[in-house]
Amino acid sequence: MTRDNRNSTAKGILDAASKVFAEKGFEGARVDEIAATARVNKATLYYQLGDKRALYELMITQVIGQMADEVIKQTAVVNGHSEKLQQFIETIAQHTGIASRFAPIMMREIADGGRNLPDQALQQMGRVLSLLQSILEQGCQAGEFRQVNPLITHMLIIGSLMFYNTNEPIRARMTHLKQEGLDNRHFISTDEVVDHIVDLVIASVRKNDGEQTK
Amino acid sequence: MTRDNRNSTAKGILDAASKVFAEKGFEGARVDEIAATARVNKATLYYQLGDKRALYELMITQVIGQMADEVIKQTAVVNGHSEKLQQFIETIAQHTGIASRFAPIMMREIADGGRNLPDQALQQMGRVLSLLQSILEQGCQAGEFRQVNPLITHMLIIGSLMFYNTNEPIRARMTHLKQEGLDNRHFISTDEVVDHIVDLVIASVRKNDGEQTK
Amino acid sequence: MTRDNRNSTAKGILDAASKVFAEKGFEGARVDEIAATARVNKATLYYQLGDKRALYELMITQVIGQMADEVIKQTAVVNGHSEKLQQFIETIAQHTGIASRFAPIMMREIADGGRNLPDQALQQMGRVLSLLQSILEQGCQAGEFRQVNPLITHMLIIGSLMFYNTNEPIRARMTHLKQEGLDNRHFISTDEVVDHIVDLVIASVRKNDGEQTK
Amino acid sequence: MTRDNRNSTAKGILDAASKVFAEKGFEGARVDEIAATARVNKATLYYQLGDKRALYELMITQVIGQMADEVIKQTAVVNGHSEKLQQFIETIAQHTGIASRFAPIMMREIADGGRNLPDQALQQMGRVLSLLQSILEQGCQAGEFRQVNPLITHMLIIGSLMFYNTNEPIRARMTHLKQEGLDNRHFISTDEVVDHIVDLVIASVRKNDGEQTK
DNA sequence: TATGAATGAGTGTTCATTCAT
DNA sequence: GATGAATGAACACTCATTCAT
Numbered sequence: 001m002t003r004d005n006r007n008s009t010a011k012g013i014l015d016a017a018s019k020v021f022a023e024k025g026f027e028g029a030r031v032d033e034i035a036a037t038a039r040v041n042k043a044t045l046y047y048q049l050g051d052k053r054a055l056y057e058l059m060i061t062q063v064i065g066q067m068a069d070e071v072i073k074q075t076a077v078v079n080g081h082s083e084k085l086q087q088f089i090e091t092i093a094q095h096t097g098i099a100s101r102f103a104p105i106m107m108r109e110i111a112d113g114g115r116n117l118p119d120q121a122l123q124q125m126g127r128v129l130s131l132l133q134s135i136l137e138q139g140c141q142a143g144e145f146r147q148v149n150p151l152i153t154h155m156l157i158i159g160s161l162m163f164y165n166t167n168e169p170i171r172a173r174m175t176h177l178k179q180e181g182l183d184n185r186h187f188i189s190t191d192e193v194v195d196h197i198v199d200l201v202i203a204s205v206r207k208n209d210g211e212q213t214k
Numbered sequence: 215m216t217r218d219n220r221n222s223t224a225k226g227i228l229d230a231a232s233k234v235f236a237e238k239g240f241e242g243a244r245v246d247e248i249a250a251t252a253r254v255n256k257a258t259l260y261y262q263l264g265d266k267r268a269l270y271e272l273m274i275t276q277v278i279g280q281m282a283d284e285v286i287k288q289t290a291v292v293n294g295h296s297e298k299l300q301q302f303i304e305t306i307a308q309h310t311g312i313a314s315r316f317a318p319i320m321m322r323e324i325a326d327g328g329r330n331l332p333d334q335a336l337q338q339m340g341r342v343l344s345l346l347q348s349i350l351e352q353g354c355q356a357g358e359f360r361q362v363n364p365l366i367t368h369m370l371i372i373g374s375l376m377f378y379n380t381n382e383p384i385r386a387r388m389t390h391l392k393q394e395g396l397d398n399r400h401f402i403s404t405d406e407v408v409d410h411i412v413d414l415v416i417a418s419v420r421k422n423d424g425e426q427t428k
Numbered sequence: 429m430t431r432d433n434r435n436s437t438a439k440g441i442l443d444a445a446s447k448v449f450a451e452k453g454f455e456g457a458r459v460d461e462i463a464a465t466a467r468v469n470k471a472t473l474y475y476q477l478g479d480k481r482a483l484y485e486l487m488i489t490q491v492i493g494q495m496a497d498e499v500i501k502q503t504a505v506v507n508g509h510s511e512k513l514q515q516f517i518e519t520i521a522q523h524t525g526i527a528s529r530f531a532p533i534m535m536r537e538i539a540d541g542g543r544n545l546p547d548q549a550l551q552q553m554g555r556v557l558s559l560l561q562s563i564l565e566q567g568c569q570a571g572e573f574r575q576v577n578p579l580i581t582h583m584l585i586i587g588s589l590m591f592y593n594t595n596e597p598i599r600a601r602m603t604h605l606k607q608e609g610l611d612n613r614h615f616i617s618t619d620e621v622v623d624h625i626v627d628l629v630i631a632s633v634r635k636n637d638g639e640q641t642k
Numbered sequence: 643m644t645r646d647n648r649n650s651t652a653k654g655i656l657d658a659a660s661k662v663f664a665e666k667g668f669e670g671a672r673v674d675e676i677a678a679t680a681r682v683n684k685a686t687l688y689y690q691l692g693d694k695r696a697l698y699e700l701m702i703t704q705v706i707g708q709m710a711d712e713v714i715k716q717t718a719v720v721n722g723h724s725e726k727l728q729q730f731i732e733t734i735a736q737h738t739g740i741a742s743r744f745a746p747i748m749m750r751e752i753a754d755g756g757r758n759l760p761d762q763a764l765q766q767m768g769r770v771l772s773l774l775q776s777i778l779e780q781g782c783q784a785g786e787f788r789q790v791n792p793l794i795t796h797m798l799i800i801g802s803l804m805f806y807n808t809n810e811p812i813r814a815r816m817t818h819l820k821q822e823g824l825d826n827r828h829f830i831s832t833d834e835v836v837d838h839i840v841d842l843v844i845a846s847v848r849k850n851d852g853e854q855t856k
Numbered sequence: 857t858a859t860g861a862a863t864g865a866g867t868g869t870t871c872a873t874t875c876a877t
Numbered sequence: 878g879a880t881g882a883a884t885g886a887a888c889a890c891t892c893a894t895t896c897a898t
Contacts, residue, residue: 009878025325027241031872041880043874048878052872104325111239111318111325113383122384122391129388149402151385152410155378163373164366169327170336171365174343177336188363196366200418223861245889255863257891262861266889437857453753455669459893469859471895476857480893532753539667539746539753541811550812550819557816577830579813580806580838587805592797597755598764599793602771605764616791624794628846651882673868683884685870690882694868 010048013038017059022101025108026056026116057118060109063102064124067095071128081139085205086198088135089157092128093194096161103162129154136205145205157201164193224262227252231273236315239322240270240330271332274323277316278338281309285342295353299419300412302346303371307408310375317376343368350419359419371415378407438476441466445487450529453536454484454544485546488537491530492552495523499556509567513633514626516560517585521622524589531590557582564633573633585629592621652690655680659701664743667750668698668758699760702751705744706766709737713770723781727847728840730774731799735836738803745804771796778847787847799843806835 016038139145230252353359444466567573658680781787
């Protein structure tokens with residue numbers, strides 16, 4: 001068991017941790033379940049990565065970091081301000097998709113007031129925000145975008161996408177709950193929602209689209 | 215202890231429960247803490263409302279129901295389609311405000327896939343959605359609104375507002391985390407955000423505001 | 429609610445108590461269940477008969493006393509020493525039958541070493557034992573019976589009958605548990621068992637039946 | 643802690659469990675007391691053997707199984723049909739003796755209708771019954787015994803012995819309770835009772851001892 | 857006399873963490 | 878590095894009993 005193995009053991013544990021924490025949250029997750037999912041002994045988990053809180057902090061920093069990496073990488077290969085913005089939104093949409101672990105972890109973290117969120121994880125979030133900021137700034141300098149608040153835009157993008165994506169099981173139950181006056185015809189695909197949000201955000205940012213946003 | 219007292223004891227427990235569940239989530243909440251907050255013996259809590267899960271289900275149904283009541287009431291006293299929509303958004307904004315218990319409870323519930331959400335609570339959510347649906351439909355029939363998907367609009371409103379409002383402690387920490395390339399000048403008030411969202415939604419729904427949304 | 433009613437309330441509670449204690453034992457019985465069975469408020473139960481232990485002691489004294497009364501009454505109306513002995517056994521058999529509450533209560537009490545058995549209940553048991561003693565003595569004086577130990581005879585009678593009668597559900601399960609080498613053909617009725625025990629005891633007590641017992 | 647230790651820990655817990663369950667019954671036993679008696683932490687008990695019910699089931703299966711083993715072993719080393727029967731009774735007498743844990747556990751189980759008795763424990767009981775059956779059958783084929791019902795004989799043996807043996811503390815109290823007409827001279831030793839039962843059973847089974855039993 | 861409400865002291869069970877090997 | 882065993886500190890829940898009316 002050389003350095004390589006240590007890495008692979010630790011990686012396996014972190015992956016298991018992200019899976020279980022995503023499903024159950026920090027309080028609901030069981031160290032036993034994480035160890036079992038990673039197919040390692042519980043004591044090994046402690047030996048490799050420390051206690052539950054340390055494990056959680058490493059995991060969340062990694063999960064957010066991976067998303068930041070991906071968003072930065074994907075927007076870099078695209079030209080044009082609106083195109084960059086669209087790519088930004090779509091990459092985030094992918095990372096908040098149903099199978100993703102980011103969205104539920106992040107939502108619980110927000111609900112908790114970031115109680116378990118380490119500074120390192122915040123920094124990773126900062127990388128994404130500052131990417132958006134620079135996209136918006138450059139679009140502004142190019143005369144293509146109006147001056148908008150990047151934070152508010154960020155919240156709108158992440159909030160809507162995370163909300164819609166993780167919402168799915170609840171929407172499914174609502175469909176079965178035939179309620180008077182509730183029209184269930186309008187249930188739509190994730191792709192449509194993403195398109196909708198892309199349109200909405202780009203529209204609210206474009207210079208000549210009217211004065212609907214200040 | 216008369217009939218009044220029974221009600222008041224149960225009410226007090228439910229109020230304490232919503233406070234603690236909002237702060238800590240279902241798994242993180244301690245029955246002891248709820249009882250202590252309500253200043254009743256733990257056994258009284260069980261006597262009055264049943265076990266932790268039953269208590270949670272009653273509480274969440276009540277919290278969502280209260281919001282539904284309020285939104286319905288507030289939109290009823292307003293005339294005009296856009297005005298109704300604006301009132302709808304603002305009332306929801308109030309109920310997802312920082313002091314509110316609805317937002318964190320709802321966000322964790324969504325992250326959990328609605329695992330602990332009883333049908334009764336879903337029905338209360340349905341009332342809000344069906345109100346929005348009828349506002350949009352009537353605006354549409356009056357020729358004022360375009361035909362839009364009510365669910366997607368609902369998600370956009372609730373998602374953004376809940377996200378932004380509960381976000382506050384994390385944003386505060388980010389402010390202190392002076393990161394390279396991150397501009398902290400743009401932090402803004404909740405009211406501004408609400409206005410922004412109102413503008414955005416109404417714009418995306420109005421008939422003659424361009425074709426930026428399908 | 430006069431004295432009559434008090435009696436009837438108390439009677440109902442004692443009856444419910446004997447039912448529940450017979451089913452669940454002292455530790456397994458719940459005061460709530462007794463009150464519910466008696467259709468009275470739990471506090472009424474305490475008001476009328478005292479706490480769980482007092483209730484149990486009253487109940488067991490009554491249950492044993494009723495059996496003693498019945499055995500004494502039934503043997504009194506029969507003539508002949510063997511006939512009295514037979515009547516004694518058969519009356520006890522009736523009181524240890526499946527529906528009876530005496531047998532399970534008594535068996536648990538014995539298993540407990542009589543921990544919860546009050547002196548008054550013991551005295552009721554003494555009445556039965558001393559009846560058997562006098563039957564045996566008179567048969568002895570009449571030259572019909574040999575001198576036998578009354579206590580041992582009593583144990584034999586009560587032990588076998590109680591054991592066989594309360595055994596039934598377990599025997600039923602064994603019938604379904606088809607085990608190699610176990611012959612289930614021989615399952616027989618309670619009446620036959622009672623007859624068998626009557627024969628056995630009377631034979632072991634009769635003077636001219638050989639020397640098989642000392 | 644090697645494999646040996648694991649076994650010894652579990653053994654110690656099972657032994658403590660049989661002691662406490664014998665004294666207090668299933669409902670009356672406290673998991674804390676079992677753990678304390680076994681000198682292990684309560685969590686260790688759960689780690690090794692599971693919850694209270696699982697522990698009880700393992701314990702009772704073991705206790706009955708040990709008696710079955712012993713009875714089978716002891717009757718095997720004896721020749722002659724009556725001698726085997728006598729040995730059978732005496733071995734059971736030893737296992738239902740005052741210090742034994744089998745008798746009170748079994749009596750409560752019977753009083754409970756076998757509610758907590760697992761099939762495996764029933765199978766162990768079946769082994770004893772089927773041994774008696776084969777002793778009786780072989781004695782019958784040899785022309786030494788009459789055809790008798792093995793089950794009824796089994797009940798008679800176990801019932802009387804268990805009853806008499808566990809009875810002791812109650813008999814002791816009765817001795818002190820000087821009641822009119824109750825003769826306390828006849829209290830006798832366990833050995834005498836065993837002899838009495840041996841005589842009685844063998845007499846009732848022997849071919850040419852008269853027709854007192856069918 | 858009767859009762860709905862309240863409660864202190866348990867009671868079984870879980871869980872994160874550590875220890876010995 | 879890895880692991881089965883062990884454990885202290887909670888934790889949800891129960892139950893006999895009492896109180897206020």
